[in-house]
Amino acid sequence: MASLDHPPGAVIIQQDPLFWFFDGNVVLLFHGGIAFKVHKGVLAFHSEIFHDMFRQPLPSPSQAEAADQSIEGCPVVPLDDTPNDIVHLLLVMYGRNAEEVVYPVLAALLRVGDKYGAQAVVHKCVGFFMSMFPATLDHWEVAREYRHQIGFKDHDAIEVYNLFRRTGPSLRWPGPPPAPHPARPDMRPLKTPLPIALFLCAQLYEDVLRSGTRRADGTPETLSEADLECIVKMQGKLRRRGARIVSHAQAFVFDPKDCERSSSYVDPWRDTYADADSSDEDDRRDCGGEDECEDGYEEYFGERMTDEVEDVYLGGDLFDLWIRTRMVEVENEGHVCGGCMDGMRDRHDELRRRFWNELPALAGMAK
Numbered sequence: 078m079a080s081l082d083h084p085p086g087a088v089i090i091q092q093d094p095l096f097w098f099f100d101g102n103v104v105l106l107f108h109g110g111i112a113f114k115v116h117k118g119v120l121a122f123h124s125e126i127f128h129d130m131f132r133q134p135l136p137s138p139s140q141a142e143a144a145d146q147s148i149e150g151c152p153v154v155p156l157d158d159t160p161n162d163i164v165h166l167l168l169v170m171y172g173r174n175a176e177e178v179v180y181p182v183l184a185a186l187l188r189v190g191d192k193y194g195a196q197a198v199v200h201k202c203v204g205f206f207m208s209m210f211p212a213t214l215d216h217w218e219v220a221r222e223y224r225h226q227i228g229f230k231d232h233d234a235i236e237v238y239n240l241f242r243r244t245g246p247s248l249r250w251p252g253p254p255p256a257p258h259p260a261r262p263d264m265r266p267l268k269t270p271l272p273i274a275l276f277l278c279a280q281l282y283e284d285v286l287r288s289g290t291r292r293a294d295g296t297p298e299t300l301s302e303a304d305l306e307c308i309v310k311m312q313g314k315l316r317r318r319g320a321r322i323v324s325h326a327q328a329f330v331f332d333p334k335d336c337e338r339s340s341s342y343v344d345p346w347r348d349t350y351a352d353a354d355s356s357d358e359d360d361r362r363d364c365g366g367e368d369e370c371e372d373g374y375e376e377y378f379g380e381r382m383t384d385e386v387e388d389v390y391l392g393g394d395l396f397d398l399w400i401r402t403r404m405v406e407v408e409n410e411g412h413v414c415g416g417c418m419d420g421m422r423d424r425h426d427e428l429r430r431r432f433w434n435e436l437p438a439l440a441g442m443a444k
Contacts, residue, residue: 125194
């Protein structure tokens, strides 16, 4: 950045190399003397706050110069934002934003876009954040993968929680609230992404929560004592529910009528078979029946439930797909019949949906 000559003891103004236009008519000045010489019309076109600000009479060049509030004949607007955040906003305003979407840029744009009433910027950012923080459990795994793709790190949960708290009503899903899934009316969509942000904070170690983290530009992000207390309480609740998920997964439960290896099994498709083969029923009677499914589950699923895997759930990650994926593997390998495994998966999925519905309450928020 170039520096402007100033008297000794004065703040040295550093011109931003990209946003210092020769015909600019306003200077945005930040702590440390970093300055942007830009155009009032461009700012006012994109931002309600700047629009209202520039409608008010500004000091004349001579008045501003006398009050030391002028740089190169332009009025100065001091800002307390970080230059990094404003650079990203200006890139959008001047149509120079990069095509690649990454989390640090989205966070910066949402933060200053909401602050300065840049509604078009906020609306576009909300769409990306809704993909990162879904309303329903059905989209949880896709959202997790998307967060990874755009560079969201685990410790960014603190920044995003603070961001959601500041933006408030801006962070609601566009349009009417998402409707429950017709096949799963017991799963209620979340109204805002704030419970998810708290859930992600609760996955961090307590020392990280207490010391805070930093944004991509090095700006510190910390939690208030009240928020810290809320998250620590939430951690305990999540870990107790994680223990229930592990316990349910380890306990094989079946219904003889559903076990395809049991003599009590009733084939729901039997009447549709034109030439039913009674040898299938004889084969079931000759095999180990439901005991074979139970033994297969306890052996082959049990060996996959390592201490490391259990720690994921016992640590409070209630929505990890590991258990469900391993259940499918055990069934595909033939250790457990489809009927028994369907029942186990249904129990597991029901528990996950129940805990998803509880997220607002677990986060200390009204349902």
